[in-house]
Amino acid sequence: MSTTTGARSLTIGLIPADGIGREVIPAARQVLEALPKDALPAKLDFLDLDAGFEYFQKNGVALPEETLAALKDKCDGALFGAVSSPSHKVAGYSSPIVGLRKKMDLYANVRPVISGAAATASGEKRAIDMLIIRENTECLYIKEEEQGSDAQGKFAVAKRRISEFASRRAGEMAFSMALQRDAMRQQLPLAERTWKSRPKVTIVHKSNVLSVTDGLWRETVRGVYNGNELYKNNVDVEEQLVDSMVYRMFREPEAFDVVVAPNMYGDIISDGAAALVGSLGLVPSANVGDSFVVGEPVHGSAPDIAGKNIANPIAAIRSAAMLLERTGYGSAALAIYRAVDKVLEAGQIKTPDLGGKSTTNEVTDTICKLL
Amino acid sequence: MSTTTGARSLTIGLIPADGIGREVIPAARQVLEALPKDALPAKLDFLDLDAGFEYFQKNGVALPEETLAALKDKCDGALFGAVSSPSHKVAGYSSPIVGLRKKMDLYANVRPVISGAAATASGEKRAIDMLIIRENTECLYIKEEEQGSDAQGKFAVAKRRISEFASRRAGEMAFSMALQRDAMRQQLPLAERTWKSRPKVTIVHKSNVLSVTDGLWRETVRGVYNGNELYKNNVDVEEQLVDSMVYRMFREPEAFDVVVAPNMYGDIISDGAAALVGSLGLVPSANVGDSFVVGEPVHGSAPDIAGKNIANPIAAIRSAAMLLERTGYGSAALAIYRAVDKVLEAGQIKTPDLGGKSTTNEVTDTICKLL
Numbered sequence: 001m002s003t004t005t006g007a008r009s010l011t012i013g014l015i016p017a018d019g020i021g022r023e024v025i026p027a028a029r030q031v032l033e034a035l036p037k038d039a040l041p042a043k044l045d046f047l048d049l050d051a052g053f054e055y056f057q058k059n060g061v062a063l064p065e066e067t068l069a070a071l072k073d074k075c076d077g078a079l080f081g082a083v084s085s086p087s088h089k090v091a092g093y094s095s096p097i098v099g100l101r102k103k104m105d106l107y108a109n110v111r112p113v114i115s116g117a118a119a120t121a122s123g124e125k126r127a128i129d130m131l132i133i134r135e136n137t138e139c140l141y142i143k144e145e146e147q148g149s150d151a152q153g154k155f156a157v158a159k160r161r162i163s164e165f166a167s168r169r170a171g172e173m174a175f176s177m178a179l180q181r182d183a184m185r186q187q188l189p190l191a192e193r194t195w196k197s198r199p200k201v202t203i204v205h206k207s208n209v210l211s212v213t214d215g216l217w218r219e220t221v222r223g224v225y226n227g228n229e230l231y232k233n234n235v236d237v238e239e240q241l242v243d244s245m246v247y248r249m250f251r252e253p254e255a256f257d258v259v260v261a262p263n264m265y266g267d268i269i270s271d272g273a274a275a276l277v278g279s280l281g282l283v284p285s286a287n288v289g290d291s292f293v294v295g296e297p298v299h300g301s302a303p304d305i306a307g308k309n310i311a312n313p314i315a316a317i318r319s320a321a322m323l324l325e326r327t328g329y330g331s332a333a334l335a336i337y338r339a340v341d342k343v344l345e346a347g348q349i350k351t352p353d354l355g356g357k358s359t360t361n362e363v364t365d366t367i368c369k370l371l
Numbered sequence: 372m373s374t375t376t377g378a379r380s381l382t383i384g385l386i387p388a389d390g391i392g393r394e395v396i397p398a399a400r401q402v403l404e405a406l407p408k409d410a411l412p413a414k415l416d417f418l419d420l421d422a423g424f425e426y427f428q429k430n431g432v433a434l435p436e437e438t439l440a441a442l443k444d445k446c447d448g449a450l451f452g453a454v455s456s457p458s459h460k461v462a463g464y465s466s467p468i469v470g471l472r473k474k475m476d477l478y479a480n481v482r483p484v485i486s487g488a489a490a491t492a493s494g495e496k497r498a499i500d501m502l503i504i505r506e507n508t509e510c511l512y513i514k515e516e517e518q519g520s521d522a523q524g525k526f527a528v529a530k531r532r533i534s535e536f537a538s539r540r541a542g543e544m545a546f547s548m549a550l551q552r553d554a555m556r557q558q559l560p561l562a563e564r565t566w567k568s569r570p571k572v573t574i575v576h577k578s579n580v581l582s583v584t585d586g587l588w589r590e591t592v593r594g595v596y597n598g599n600e601l602y603k604n605n606v607d608v609e610e611q612l613v614d615s616m617v618y619r620m621f622r623e624p625e626a627f628d629v630v631v632a633p634n635m636y637g638d639i640i641s642d643g644a645a646a647l648v649g650s651l652g653l654v655p656s657a658n659v660g661d662s663f664v665v666g667e668p669v670h671g672s673a674p675d676i677a678g679k680n681i682a683n684p685i686a687a688i689r690s691a692a693m694l695l696e697r698t699g700y701g702s703a704a705l706a707i708y709r710a711v712d713k714v715l716e717a718g719q720i721k722t723p724d725l726g727g728k729s730t731t732n733e734v735t736d737t738i739c740k741l742l
């Protein structure tokens with residue numbers, strides 16, 4: 001763990017889980033290990049940890065207690081790969097990433113979607129630089145579901161919970177990140193900024209149908225804004241119904257800066273945003289709590305390409321950089337982002353999802369050499 | 372009402388509701404009235420009916436009983452415009468279109484998304500011919516929401532209901548429409564068919580999180596398929612998690628034929644699909660029950676452009692054609708579809724959402740002349 005005296009150390013838990021998670025997490029580790037000492041002034045340690053659907057099939061548990069204990073007691077942060085979905089109902093199985101978010105209180109999922117030239121649904125290329133803040137602990141993800149039956153047959157009911165507490169934390173994250181992004185942009189010449197206006201937060205909801213739950217969400221997030229002079233004086237705020245949000249995101253993605261959404265809408269929106277930038281294999285995320293962070297590529301376990309050494313490691317590598325950023329190693333993170341950007345800009349070494357023929361290893365090695 | 376003897380008559384309820392609904396519904400009426408007698412062998416009657424947020428603000432009710440009674444007693448079908456969303460919580464207000472769907476038991480929302488050349492997120496132009504079947508009566512739209520508070524503050528809980536009964540009806544609609552589409556395609560030369568393979572139904576869900584509710588949904592829809600030899604022998608079936616669905620829809624929209632989804636996912640997916648074909652102003656829908664149908668453009672009330680005579684009337688006009696199709700006037704419907712296609716192909720007369728400068732009236736008049 002990090003200490004304030006002497007040589008610092010950084011212990012990272014690695015949870016590859018299923019499918020291509022087992023290829024992209026080792027790739028991310030390789031990049032972290034390739035960082036020169038002056039970029040990352042800390043001793044790196046890694047801890048291999050179990051979880052996943054395959055692990056569940058062998059051991060009857062998808063997120064073992066040992067993994068949680070190791071994360072809490074021994075790690076400064078973690079990287080999670082991806083998890084396979086059972087193709088039919090499996091008694092006792094529950095998604096380990098959803099469990100991890102909840103048990104480690106990783107209340108915001110931060111998903112930056114960036115591209116110099118994304119193709120929109122209108123066929124034009126536009127620069128996108130959007131940050132999605134997804135509430136990460138509640139909504140339909142509380143998994144409180146019940147079955148019943150009536151005269152018409154079986155039915156089931158799931159609960160969707162929205163709380164002031166969780167909405168406020170997500171809102172705080174959104175507005176503070178909006179200011180932080182703005183501060184970073186100010187360091188660039190105006191011509192190089194993708195976003196040239198005041199920072200903006202878009203609140204996503206569906207309160208025309210869910211007036212009580214999404215009503216509480218929107219009012220609480222607005223309350224965070226209205227109660228803070230710094231936010232009110234420096235950030236713009238707007239609202240967008242989730243259906244219109246998906247529509248607008250594809251018509252004019254350049255219209256969004258920070259987007260904050262309840263859990264399920266955030267899940268859908270971030271996959272949609274990934275389509276805009278060319279591949280899910282590019283989009284990283286960080287599951288963020290007050291005292292812990294888990295980097296996680298937005299893509300899934302992709303069983304169809306698993307084990308073939310063709311998975312795009314960039315989402316996982318960028319997720320590792322987000323982990324560094326959040327644990328206080330901003331310049332190490334920047335070194336990784338820059339190396340990745342260089343490889344993407346050169347456009348020579350790319351995996352099949354981007355139309356190339358390179359392997360996972362080739363992309364990873366190329367990034368390492370550029371560090 | 373229609374009778375089996377003598378001259379037939381068709382009575383259509385018109386519910387413009389809010390915003391541009393008041394411009395596009397009259398446009399749809401104008402097109403219906405312009406149909407030559409040999410295309411529509413029925414006497415047309417229209418009934419103007421009230422509903423909407425503005426009506427609520429004046430009268431305290433968004434969907435008056437009189438409107439429902441008139442629909443049930445006097446109409447063969449109806450056209451609904453669009454409804455404005457209150458910008459903050461309004462006591463006693465409930466969306467009239469959601470109420471209408473439920474009270475008239477319009478259990479499927481049928482949304483065809485068609486384009487000869489849609490721009491995908493990869494920047495290529497692809498032909499899209501997708502039919503979204505949205506379950507229309509339950510999911511989060513049952514609007515059972517409660518408030519509470521605990522040590523951390525206020526919270527709210529919404530119920531999401533999925534039943535075997537409603538899922539089965541949506542599934543039946545999806546598979547039977549898949550066969551119907553296939554039968555129509557067979558009449559075209561192979562080269563002219565957008566979809567050249569066996570018909571396919573994609574079942575959308577999120578059962579990796581909602582194993583009970585979406586588990587019941589997917590199993591019931593699969594059950595409809597497995598219990599019917601006609602479907603099993605002629606239709607392919609696949610599943611797609613809702614987040615991946617949005618992703619794939621933007622990467623390869625040509626991969627989808629019929630898509631069937633629970634209410635809220637269907638809402639989001641259909642707005643996303645509209646982005647692919649250029650404008651929400653092009654996408655129609657039909658709210659379909661066993662004995663009634665309400666045509667409804669997928670777009671909203673667009674308060675920013677309301678009253679300016681620039682709203683695209685095509686979604687409403689196509690919705691009117693869907694209404695005719697469902698009430699037994701297929702060739703009249705075809706005449707409208709063809710006239711609309713001609714105007715779009717010519718590309719001269721188009722409203723601002725499509726990059727043009729024409730008015731609502733000009734587009735409507737041009738379509739009428741082509742009938």
Ligand SMILES: CC(C)[C@H](C(=O)O)[C@@H](O)C(=O)O
Pocket residue numbers: 083095097098267298579580614
């Ligand atoms: C695997 C699944 C439970 C997960 C989610 O829905 O959160 C994934 O889609 C994601 O976005 O991280």
Ligand SMILES: CC(C)[C@H](C(=O)O)[C@@H](O)C(=O)O
Pocket residue numbers: 208209243454466468469638669
């Ligand atoms: C207005 C709103 C309640 C409605 C819905 O969510 O169903 C609309 O978005 C639609 O798609 O018809």
